[in-house]
Amino acid sequence: MAVAPPSDPLSGTSLKADFPLLSRTVHGKRIVYLDSAATSQKPDQVLAAMDLYYRNFNANVHRGVYAIAEEATNAIEAAREGVRRFINARSTAEIIFTKNATESLNLVIQSWGRANLSDGDVVVLTHMEHHANIVPWHMLAAEKNLELRWIPLTDDGQLDLTDLDSILVGAKALGATAMSNVLGAFNPVRELTDAARAAGAISIIDGCQSVPHSTTDVQAMGADFLAFSGHKMLGPTGIGVLWGREELLDAMPPFLGGGEMIRDVRLDGFTCNELPWKFEAGTPAIAEIIGLGAAVEYLEALGMDNVRAHERALTEYTLSSFSERFGDDISIHGPADSSLRGGVFSFSFKDLHPHDLSQVLDQHAVCVRAGHHCAKPLMKLLGVGATARASVYIYNDTSDIDSLGDALEQAGAFFAF
Amino acid sequence: MAVAPPSDPLSGTSLKADFPLLSRTVHGKRIVYLDSAATSQKPDQVLAAMDLYYRNFNANVHRGVYAIAEEATNAIEAAREGVRRFINARSTAEIIFTKNATESLNLVIQSWGRANLSDGDVVVLTHMEHHANIVPWHMLAAEKNLELRWIPLTDDGQLDLTDLDSILVGAKALGATAMSNVLGAFNPVRELTDAARAAGAISIIDGCQSVPHSTTDVQAMGADFLAFSGHKMLGPTGIGVLWGREELLDAMPPFLGGGEMIRDVRLDGFTCNELPWKFEAGTPAIAEIIGLGAAVEYLEALGMDNVRAHERALTEYTLSSFSERFGDDISIHGPADSSLRGGVFSFSFKDLHPHDLSQVLDQHAVCVRAGHHCAKPLMKLLGVGATARASVYIYNDTSDIDSLGDALEQAGAFFAF
Amino acid sequence: MPGLEDLYREIILDHYRNPRNRGELETPPAHRVEGFNPLCGDEIVVYVDLDDAGVVTDIRIGGQGCSISQSSASMMSAAVKGKTTEEVAELTRAFKAMMSIHESSLEGSEAEAAEQEALANVKLGDLEALRGVVKFPVRIKCATLAWNTLAQGIEESNA
Amino acid sequence: MPGLEDLYREIILDHYRNPRNRGELETPPAHRVEGFNPLCGDEIVVYVDLDDAGVVTDIRIGGQGCSISQSSASMMSAAVKGKTTEEVAELTRAFKAMMSIHESSLEGSEAEAAEQEALANVKLGDLEALRGVVKFPVRIKCATLAWNTLAQGIEESNA
Numbered sequence A, B: 001m002a003v004a005p006p007s008d009p010l011s012g013t014s015l016k017a018d019f020p021l022l023s024r025t026v027h028g029k030r031i032v033y034l035d036s037a038a039t040s041q042k043p044d045q046v047l048a049a050m051d052l053y054y055r056n057f058n059a060n061v062h063r064g065v066y067a068i069a070e071e072a073t074n075a076i077e078a079a080r081e082g083v084r085r086f087i088n089a090r091s092t093a094e095i096i097f098t099k100n101a102t103e104s105l106n107l108v109i110q111s112w113g114r115a116n117l118s119d120g121d122v123v124v125l126t127h128m129e130h131h132a133n134i135v136p137w138h139m140l141a142a143e144k145n146l147e148l149r150w151i152p153l154t155d156d157g158q159l160d161l162t163d164l165d166s167i168l169v170g171a172k173a174l175g176a177t178a179m180s181n182v183l184g185a186f187n188p189v190r191e192l193t194d195a196a197r198a199a200g201a202i203s204i205i206d207g208c209q210s211v212p213h214s215t216t217d218v219q220a221m222g223a224d225f226l227a228f229s230g231h232k233m234l235g236p237t238g239i240g241v242l243w244g245r246e247e248l249l250d251a252m253p254p255f256l257g258g259g260e261m262i263r264d265v266r267l268d269g270f271t272c273n274e275l276p277w278k279f280e281a282g283t284p285a286i287a288e289i290i291g292l293g294a295a296v297e298y299l300e301a302l303g304m305d306n307v308r309a310h311e312r313a314l315t316e317y318t319l320s321s322f323s324e325r326f327g328d329d330i331s332i333h334g335p336a337d338s339s340l341r342g343g344v345f346s347f348s349f350k351d352l353h354p355h356d357l358s359q360v361l362d363q364h365a366v367c368v369r370a371g372h373h374c375a376k377p378l379m380k381l382l383g384v385g386a387t388a389r390a391s392v393y394i395y396n397d398t399s400d401i402d403s404l405g406d407a408l409e410q411a412g413a414f415f416a417f
Numbered sequence C, D: 001m002p003g004l005e006d007l008y009r010e011i012i013l014d015h016y017r018n019p020r021n022r023g024e025l026e027t028p029p030a031h032r033v034e035g036f037n038p039l040c041g042d043e044i045v046v047y048v049d050l051d052d053a054g055v056v057t058d059i060r061i062g063g064q065g066c067s068i069s070q071s072s073a074s075m076m077s078a079a080v081k082g083k084t085t086e087e088v089a090e091l092t093r094a095f096k097a098m099m100s101i102h103e104s105s106l107e108g109s110e111a112e113a114a115e116q117e118a119l120a121n122v123k124l125g126d127l128e129a130l131r132g133v134v135k136f137p138v139r140i141k142c143a144t145l146a147w148n149t150l151a152q153g154i155e156e157s158n159a
């Protein structure tokens, strides 16, 4: 259906105008924002949608008969339908709003995990998981005495699937990120979920980095659960999504108890509401859901294949221009082939510590992250305490990469004295 | 220190100008918003604070070296200090940001409860609790086989504390709302927490309705935990607070696992970060925390004693003018004495069903809620399936109450044909 | 803008004030089933008696709710008495079709369109008075509560 | 606006490139303690040897981190060797006082003011070079990491 994408269908330069923060200056220079893997900037359209809610129909949802309460309810349910369409879920019953991807993962791991796992059960994770898909498993493992197994990595930062089937033997669940927030690697999700299903395990996919940057089709993915965050995909903070297969969600016990998630409450017990509300206790993040809905519309208008093509073009530019400019002075983790990776570049530069490096880059208004990126087991495997990480999104263009390169040169010079 | 408050130190009329939604019209009439117990309107100041963040320093927090990441981190930690001051907590280590009060309560009940309660233990709740302080206990009770006991109510909708000490015998925890979202009753929190402590129970106070409407001093309150939501106190959706005593929070196991809440993560385990971050997994609701900080500043500038005095004056006006206008046609649940109650009026009017009533009121642009208000056990006790509820806040004034009265007259006439 | 008269037709208020078939039936032989509207607290109890041929020989309604949910239940009770479960199912589909908002007809297949037409021929009688509810979307669940509860009751007593 | 020169003084970069007392000590007799900066991933390992009189007879530093955390650790190791634990505690307080941002002096009591003055007399020597870190608040934790870790180590070996 899709034709081969042109080299770069989006112009990051012209999109910049939609993002108010990108016209800000820092230390007297125009900001160069290269930390979208941590959080993205937000377009005017998203801010306007939330503002409209607060100024025109701010009211609590689902329980009001009056006009603005109905408008608010319709707006969040329309956003739910927008998210459903965006990831091609079968039904809005499968779209659960959470506060962030971390809560989404904890919801599955605690609710599904407590109900379905017991002493000695095996859970398989990858060595490139974010803490959000590790720590909740450690917590459950301590409670239930589970065995955690780890899918290793190849030298160029991809999953090493050589022994996948034997690793999965006896496993009840597989947790895997669709794209690494450190290595940039896109993982072969369908291959993973097929292998998991064959082994009798459910699969829980962390889509934090993949959903904002590529087309998502949960049905084609073959997964059982998918978690992602709004703030990394042009949406506001305070909103995440858990998608899950309806049969599984239906069978799971509730996670948080309170208003909205009940059908009846008595002194001696309660019954749950239907999906998706069963898992949405308390007043929802109404403005944030509306903002996420607007973000999804913005991305759909661009076309996710175009987003991916743009970032792939930018990835190729980055890899080649940096290798040309810096040769062996720079080393970028993860796959070298741009078809296997997204626009997240964890790198080391000369002998500079990432923390010092990003401090100097900041003086040039270049924003990159330095740290363990919530992936300490991966850092240990890479043999580093931290990396510097630059990451791009729709509004970035080659001039941003050039600015980063210029700032790297300055940093090299500064620490060479 | 505080002198007897004047009859009404705030003018709701002049405050209205700060709240953009209140100038909206519905069905051709200017909106009369009387549903602040469900969610409050937001002043320009709060919306501007969030907008400023998104337009000027939107970045992920706690992990960035660059300028805007530092600005964002400082902003949320300043908001934490603002909340600490607002409720007079000893330390910001005790201020935990959640997504809403429901999550705050689930956090305590699940984390503290799982670690400290076991088979046959007793938990005491009041018969006027919101589902958010009932359902999580039902969930834990089913898991741990706990006994739930209920503090009964007097005929005029106050807690009946006659047998409090005997109800508390052997109890490990007391859960009580500081103010009922149905009856309007302010409960004698200090008396409750003293009795609980004497019985060896911790106390978990639901401050959703009290914190927005009166001065809060967690140290004077004598409680162990206090939960409240931002959206009911001029703040945005998607943000709640849990305050807890540091010793208890320190000893509790983590609730959600992921980034931010860790000190170290290895393949074989993890160690927790310090308070308050230990309980804040994942990217926080950054904009929402900043918005809550601005809301707290707005309320502090008004003075919480003034807020209470204003609402008390409005309560007196409502009770007396409605009794004059409607006599026996209206009956308002909860205490008749305005010193014992806040501005939340659940009522029945003639023989009209609340749902029908609020539909008619909506035609007159008067927003009141109809339903069980997430307090089904209380509804059953009151012998009703639902009530209509009008609730006021700082921006309401006597003209809003008059508009409600006028609309009630029209409703009576409409259904009398 | 829809007015209150669109919602509260006189016949609705009549059924609300003078509900038909209010009460209980002995169980067994009757089957008892409860329905909740979690949003507003409305509760409905349906007692239904089916004979061996699947005919609704008797029905009673209990519970409490707003004028829409109560009048809908009352009208339903009058409409289904003496009907077979197939006829009840068809009536239910027709009623729910009337209650559903078709925001986009793009999604409907041809089969659905044919079904729509078939249902359009089902006589709704008094129930037509509830058509105005569609203009007040939050109230649709009030109107359909009794119907969903009855459907569940019939299903359970067949099981 | 503070410039990079305020942060990266020459003496800091010297300690970073040529860290003093880098290595390990045998445990026991030495005590080993690890410190983490959860925000950036810096890790420091301090080996400290105390004699019966509470004198730091030897100290070694391991781990990895940025120039600020590493140079602070290096300078610390040089500064504390041969000192008593009381002297180390005083030096630590003085260093941390230098590292703290006093946004408001309103809150400080008179006793605190006196303490401030006493600490001002403690000679920090090379450590003075780290004063510029205060202008870069996120980096303060880098500078204090080694000190907190040492304090914990001394506490543990006294216990």
Ligand SMILES: Cc1ncc(COP(=O)(O)O)c(C=O)c1O
Binding pocket: A259, A281, A282, A283, A284, B037, B038, B100, B101, B102, B103, B130, B132, B133, B177, B179, B180, B181, B206, B208, B209, B229, B374
């Ligand atoms: C007394 C009380 N407790 C708890 C809650 C739950 O608050 P939220 O829905 O913001 O979690 C509410 C409000 O709905 C309330 O009024």
Ligand SMILES: Cc1ncc(COP(=O)(O)O)c(C=O)c1O
Binding pocket: A037, A038, A100, A101, A102, A103, A130, A132, A133, A177, A179, A180, A181, A206, A208, A209, A229, A374, B259, B281, B282, B283, B284
């Ligand atoms: C791969 C991955 N998983 C999970 C998360 C956690 O997302 P959040 O912090 O929004 O919960 C992130 C982002 O920090 C991520 O990059």
